[in-house]
Amino acid sequence: MIKRISINADLITDWDSFHDIFKITLGFPDFYGRNMNAWIDCMTDIDAPENGMTKVWIKKTDTLVIEIRNSESFKERCNDIYLALLECSAFVNYRKLENNEQAMIAISAD
Secondary structure (H helix, E strand, O other): OEEEEEEEHHHOOOHHHHHHHHHHHHOOOOOOOOOHHHHHHHHHOOOOHHHOOOOOOOOOOOEEEEEEEOHHHHHHHOHHHHHHHHHHHHHHHHHHHHOOOOOOEEEEEO
16 A cells, blocks of 8 residues: 655755654654654654654555655755655665565655
């Protein structure tokens, strides 16, 4: 099954706003560290609701599609954040594959 979440990238102007939007959209915990290592940890547990790292969950056999709306302007405005999102999503998938699980994050950019 595919679950989709939508991120309005027009609201991302810097690292703080990036972390605010993902924390709100995915329900990261109050102790979320607001850095990409913490983002990776939360996203790695997107299939483990018992860990309490997100309020959005998928099954281990599902895919979470993160739809990045207004991605072109986001890429131009915050290229480092855009690239970090892609790289860290790939790392979460790599982490899953290393544990003989399936990749679970897909990025859709319009």
